Amino acid sequence: MKKRRIGVDLDNTIACYERVFEPIAQEMGLIHVRKEGWTKLQIRETLQKKGRNDLWTQLQGEVYGPGMRRATPFVGVREYFFEAAKRGYEVWIVSHRSKRPAIGAPHDLWLSAVQWLNTAGLLRPEGKVLRNRLLLAPTREAKVREIIRIGCTDFIDDLPEIFSHPLFPGNIRAHLFDPAGVAPQGHWRKARRWQELRERTLR
Ligand SMILES: [Mg+2]
Structure with a gap:
């Protein structure tokens, strides 16, 4: 059997921004303080309802740029990569990111991704x-x-x-990482945790 070659997305799959959007949106003065907190989706909807998609784009540039420092790897990601390497699986990270934000400060978003992965200890040698x-x-x-x-x-x-x-080929097994359990059904298998992905793809 052909050895598996596993591709993994970066943002919101490896890197968790759950606690990044709200503080940065507040620092930028885009939302008011709320006791119950803001999710990324609520922030996006609020800005888009005001017709301020430009601010949403600008916020994303800050979050995926300098704000990425505050992101954390999802629970189980490190163990997944470690086990994949131990078992001889090839793991690739394939991310859709523009080099610079379309609106706002011209942060190098590719550099911030590399730096974050290095700091998180996810790139070789370690x-x-x-x-x-x-x-x-x-x-x-x-x-x-x-x-x-x-x-x-x-x-x-x-x-x-x-x-x-x-263009996505039908013969590639699609694993949808859906930690909140809210994704639609489709021709993909959903997983809420990395532990599930480990059992499913590394065995
Ligand atoms: Mg993603």
């Missing part, structure tokens, strides 16, 4: 994913093309849109 197996693609289509080019047998992503992209 972290098991080779630096040259980190691919940053400027568009969704470019990302799907990279997934095809490297010959993934499996792909793990939090966005159903990747799996339903017209």
